[in-house]
Structures are given as structure tokens and as C-alpha cells.
Amino acid sequence: MVYNYIFIGLLILVAAAFAAGPLVAVALLSPKKRSATKSETYECGVLTVGDSWVKFRMQYYLYAILFVLFDVETVFLYPWAVSYGGLGFFALIEMIIFVVMLLVGLAYAWARGALRWL
Amino acid sequence: MLEIIGLIIKISIVVGVTQGAVAYLILVERKIAAFSQDRIGPNRVGPLGLLQPIVDGVKMFLKEDVTPNYVNKPIFILAPFLSIVTAMIGFAVVPFGPVGPNGPGLFDGPIQFQIAPGIDIGLLYIFAVGSLAVYGVILAGYSSNNKYSFLGGLRSSAQIISYEIPMGLSVLGIVLLASSLDLNTIIQWQDKNAWGIFVQPLGFFIFLICAFAETNRLPFDLPESEQELVGGFHTEYSSMKFGMFFLGEYLHVITVSFLVVILYLGGWDPPFVSLGDSGWLMAILKVGTLITKVLAMIVFVMWIRWTLPRFRYDRLMELAWKRMIPLAIGNTVVTALILQLIRR
Numbered sequence: 001m002v003y004n005y006i007f008i009g010l011l012i013l014v015a016a017a018f019a020a021g022p023l024v025a026v027a028l029l030s031p032k033k034r035s036a037t038k039s040e041t042y043e044c045g046v047l048t049v050g051d052s053w054v055k056f057r058m059q060y061y062l063y064a065i066l067f068v069l070f071d072v073e074t075v076f077l078y079p080w081a082v083s084y085g086g087l088g089f090f091a092l093i094e095m096i097i098f099v100v101m102l103l104v105g106l107a108y109a110w111a112r113g114a115l116r117w118l
Numbered sequence: 119m120l121e122i123i124g125l126i127i128k129i130s131i132v133v134g135v136t137q138g139a140v141a142y143l144i145l146v147e148r149k150i151a152a153f154s155q156d157r158i159g160p161n162r163v164g165p166l167g168l169l170q171p172i173v174d175g176v177k178m179f180l181k182e183d184v185t186p187n188y189v190n191k192p193i194f195i196l197a198p199f200l201s202i203v204t205a206m207i208g209f210a211v212v213p214f215g216p217v218g219p220n221g222p223g224l225f226d227g228p229i230q231f232q233i234a235p236g237i238d239i240g241l242l243y244i245f246a247v248g249s250l251a252v253y254g255v256i257l258a259g260y261s262s263n264n265k266y267s268f269l270g271g272l273r274s275s276a277q278i279i280s281y282e283i284p285m286g287l288s289v290l291g292i293v294l295l296a297s298s299l300d301l302n303t304i305i306q307w308q309d310k311n312a313w314g315i316f317v318q319p320l321g322f323f324i325f326l327i328c329a330f331a332e333t334n335r336l337p338f339d340l341p342e343s344e345q346e347l348v349g350g351f352h353t354e355y356s357s358m359k360f361g362m363f364f365l366g367e368y369l370h371v372i373t374v375s376f377l378v379v380i381l382y383l384g385g386w387d388p389p390f391v392s393l394g395d396s397g398w399l400m401a402i403l404k405v406g407t408l409i410t411k412v413l414a415m416i417v418f419v420m421w422i423r424w425t426l427p428r429f430r431y432d433r434l435m436e437l438a439w440k441r442m443i444p445l446a447i448g449n450t451v452v453t454a455l456i457l458q459l460i461r462r
Contacts, residue, residue, distance in 0.1 A: 004236030007125055008210045008243075011233055014129050015206035018137075019199045019362065022179075026358035030183040039187040041264050042353055052188075052263045060276050063435070067279040070443070071249075074286040077450070078242060081293040084454065092458050099447055106443065115439045117432030 062114050073102050128233055132209055140368040141171035147420050154424035175361075183357035186263070193261035198355065198362035201254025205369035208247045209233065211240035212376050215386055215405035217302040231405060232302070240301040241293065244377065245286055248332065252278045254366060255334075259351035270350025273431065278332060280438040285328035287446035291321040291453040292381050305385030309392070314382035320449045322382040324442055329374040331438070334367065335419060337426040338434060375415035383411055 041048045080087075080095055109115055145160065145167065152159025160167035185194065215231030237243060252275050259271015292314050293299060296307035308314055315322045331338040347353070352363045379385060386404035387393070393407075394400045429437070 004234055007234035008207065008237070010125065011129055011210045012203070012207050014133060015203045016199075018133060018206065019202035022358045022362060023195065023199060026179055026183050029179045030181060030357050033182060038184055041186055041188050041262075042348070043265070044348070048265070052265045052268055053260075054265070054268070056268075056272055060272050063276050063280060063439075066439075067283065070283045071279075071286070074283060074290075075242075077287075077290055078293065078299065081290045081450075082297055082299055084294050084457065085297040089458060092454055095454060096451060099451060103444070103447065106439075110440065115436070117435050 059117060066109060066114065069105065070102070073098075124229075125233070132214070132233060133206070136206075136209065136369060136372060137365075139372060140365055141175060143368050143371070143416060144174065144364070145170050146417070147423075150417070150420045151424055154421075178358045178361040181357040183359065186354055188263040189354060190261040190263065193257050194354075195359075197254050197258035197261060198359045198366070200257065201251065201366035202362050202369070204247060204250040204254060205366040205373065208244055208373045211237050211243050211301060212373065213302045213305065213380065213385070213408075215408060216401055229401070231401070235302075238298070238300045238303075241289060241299040241304075241381075244301075244373070245282070248370075248373075249278075249282055251332075251366075251370065254363070255351050258355070258363070262351070262354040264354050266347045266349070266353045267351050270347045270353070274334065274351060277334075277338065277434060277438075280435060281328045281331035281338075281442075284324055284438060284442035284446045285332060287443065287450060288321045288324035288328065289381060290446075290450040291318045294450070294453050294457060301380050301385075305380055305387065308384045309387040313384040313387070318382065318449070318453070320445065321453075322378075324446050324449070325382065326378060327437075327442065329378060330419070330422065331434075333370045333374050333419075335371065336423040337429050339428060371416060371419055372412070375412045375419065379408065379411040379415055383415070385411075 041052065076098070077095070080091065084091060148170075149159045149167075151157075160170045163169040163173050185191065210233045213232045217230045217232050217235050255274045255278070256271045259267045259269075259274070262268070292304060295311075295314075295317060296304040298304060298307075304314075311317070330336075349355075352360055355363065386408040388403075388407045393403055
């Protein structure tokens with residue numbers, strides 16, 4: 001069983017070599033004519049004011065937290081879905097309870113305005 | 119030993135074909151764009167512009183690779199690297215043709231048209247690897263030290279993680295029906311019963327929309343949106359590093375098209391006829407059917423790009439959280455209920 005994962009490991013090595021190749025090649029091949037203006041941060045011709053790592057919208061953070069919750073719960077449903085054929089009626093009830101809890105969480109976030117993009 | 123040699127041959131074929139396909143997909147995309155806008159498109163290099171991808175590739179290497187002064191250099195270089203690696207390793211579990219004990223024989227056993235044929239959690243693996251793709255984008259956006267890049271990276275990560283949830287939920291329906299996470303078993307189930315699109319129309323629809331969002335294609339290309347963010351997360355990238363992001367994006371389009379075809383359009387099962395199990399002819403026909411469907415799917419993705427306008431960002435998030443997630447959960451529950459009723 002573990003043996004099969006060696007295949008994936010080998011593919012990752014090949015992919016890494018394939019991705020590193022162009023980076024090395026371009027370092028050797030491409031012309032280098034550095035200048036002060038060229039090395040500035042690109043901003044349509046004018047110089048950048050201040051740091052670029054600025055404060056950003058709170059909502060991105062909220063969505064990230066919600067994502068962690070929902071993604072983990074989705075993964076819990078996978079083994080259930082695979083073995084559903086062999087489980088009885090009770091598995092359905094259990095899943096519905098689980099999903100209702102999921103939906104209550106979503107409804108709460110919705111009602112509190114966490115999903116509203118201001 | 120033979121197995122390892124076979125594996126190396128398989129990996130080189132898959133890598134070679136996908137890279138070549140990406141190069142030509144860019145040409146196809148430009149031709150389709152030209153056709154949609156009543157232009158001619160690239161036609162100067164070679165007959166019908168067929169040598170254009172080669173010229174483009176050479177140009178990528180010969181352009182100056184500018185690294186601005188203020189970037190976080192290690193991460194700046196790591197980002198395009200990651201975006202290619204994560205796009206490529208998804209192919210490990212994608213079946214390119216029939217997999218099983220009845221395949222056409224060569225050397226000491228049947229050929230398996232899959233890089234890692236023994237893995238029975240293919241779908242889970244693809245989602246796991248697919249969610250790594252967000253790192254390339256967000257690291258590029260963060261390390262560039264450019265406001266456009268930063269905004270593009272943030273938007274992209276929020277978009278990708280939001281659409282990952284309905285995507286994961288929408289396939290539960292087909293997993294319930296086939297009782298397996300193995301892509302090849304799912305195709306066999308569809309071959310015996312009915313294509314996923316007929317038994318899971320809503321799941322198909324949600325999955326398709328999420329697939330567009332996950333690959334940052336129009337109408338969901340907000341991370342790049344040229345008119346607002348110059349180039350989004352890759353504004354500061356030039357030369358081959360810029361090319362690598364494109365390579366990664368097109369590789370994702372190919373993976374996602376394979377997934378749509380495998381999960382919902384019957385995989386290597388052609389419409390109306392049923393192919394036999396064994397022999398070289400059947401295997402070649404199956405591979406041909408699968409590749410044809412995938413190419414049709416890719417053309418569909420490009421066609422959509424020139425048909426629909428871009429979403430507004432709040433609408434995009436609303437669509438994911440307020441429409442798709444409840445719909446996908448509902449789809450799963452209804453599928454489970456119907457399965458339970460049928461079993462009675």
C-alpha cells in the first residue's frame with residue numbers, strides 16, 4: 001500500500017526538477033541590464049508611497065476562519081459517503097444531524113453579517 | 119525493476135504531453151479569442167501560426183528577468199516554483215485510460231494508464247494537492263511588495279478557499295453513488311449505470327462553476343483583473359518566472375477538465391456504445407475518447423472566457439457562501455435520501 005505512494009514521490013521529484021529547470025536556465029540565459037528605475041516597485045509610472053504591506057480588509061480573515069471550519073467538516077463527510085452503501089438508515093440520520101449543525105453555523109455567520117462584503 | 123522503468127516512461131509521457139499541450143493551448147486560446155472577436159489571431163509564425171508557441175517559449179527565456187529591489191527574494195523565487203509543482207503533481211492519480219487487471223499486456227503485466235494506480239483515495243488526493251495551489255499565488259502576492267500584487271494575492275486566496283468548500287461538497291453526491299474515492303472506480307460505475315451529469319445534474323453544475331473559480335478563469339479572474347490590478351499577483355514578475363505562472367494556470371485548467379470529464383461526463387466511456395474490457399484496440403479507443411472529451415471541455419472553458427463578463431467581488435463571495443454551499447449540502451442530503459429510498 002505504502003509502495004504506491006513512492007510513485008507520487010517520484011512524480012514530485014520530477015515536477016520539482018521541471019520547475020527548477022526554467023529558473024536556472026533563465027538565470028543563465030536572460031540579459032541583465034539593471035537600472036535604478038527598473039528596480040523600483042511597479043506602480044504605473046509614479047513612485048510608491050509607503051510600504052506595500054498595508055492593513056487590509058478584516059473580511060479576508062473572517063472568510064479564512066469560516067473556511068477552516070467548513071473544510072474540515074467537509075472532509076469528515078468523505079469517509080461517510082464512501083461507506084454509505086454498507087451503512088443502515090441510522091447513518092442517514094446521523095449525517096443529517098451533522099449537516100444541520102453545519103447549516104446552523106452558516107446561518108449564524110450569515111445572520112451576524114460575517115458573509116456581507118462591506 | 120520493470121515497473122520502475124514503466125513508471126519513468128509514464129511520467130515522461132505525461133509531463134511531455136501536458137507541457138506540449140499547455141504550449142498549444144495558449145495558441146488555441148488566442149485563436150478562439152480572435153474568432154470570438156472577429157479577428158484572425160496569430161498567423162505569422164509558421165502555417166496558421168502553428169510555430170507560435172515555440173517562439174513564445176524562446177522569447178520567455180531571452181527576456182530580462184527583473185527582480186525589483188524591494189521584494190522578499192527567496193519567497194519571490196519560490197512562488198512560481200510552487201505554482202508549477204502543485205499543478206503538476208495532481209496528475210499522479212488521474213486515469214488517462216482504463217486501469218485494472220484487464221488492460222493490454224506488455225512486459226509482465228497489464229498496462230495501467232495512471233501514474234500511481236494503486237491509490238484508492240484519488241479524489242481526496244486531488245483536492246489536497248489542489249488546495250496547495252493557493253500558496254503559489256499568495257506567496258507571489260505577498261513577496262512582491264507591491265500593492266497591486268498584494269491585493270491580487272489576497273483576493274485570490276479568499277476566492278480559492280471559498281470555492282473549495284462547495285467544490286468538495288458537490289462531489290459527495292457522485293462519491294455516494296459510486297461508493298469510492300478512486301477515480302477509476304467512479305468511471306466504471308458510470309460505464310455500468312449512467313453518466314454523472316444525468317444522475318447528479320446539480321452537482322455537475324456546482325462543480326463546473328467551482329472549477330472555473332479554482333483555476334482563476336473568467337468570469338472569476340479577479341486575482342488578475344487587468345483593468346484594476348495591472349496583473350494582480352504577478353505584476354512584478356517578468357521573463358520565465360511570469361511564464362511559469364501561466365504554465366501553472368493552464369496545467370490547472372487541464373487537471374480540472376480531466377476531473378469534470380472523469381466525474382461527470384463518463385471518463386473513457388463513449389456515448390451510446392459500450393466498449394469491451396480487454397485488448398489494445400479497446401484501450402486505445404478508451405484513451406482516445408477520454409482525451410477528446412477533455413479537449414472539448416478545455417475549449418468550453420476558453421469559450422466561456424470570451425462570453426461572460428467578470429464578477430464583482432462581493433457578488434463572487436456571495437455566490438460561494440450564500441448560494442453554492444447551501445445548494446451543495448442540499449444536493450448531498452437529497453442524494454443520500456434517494457439512495458436510502460431506492461434501497462428499500
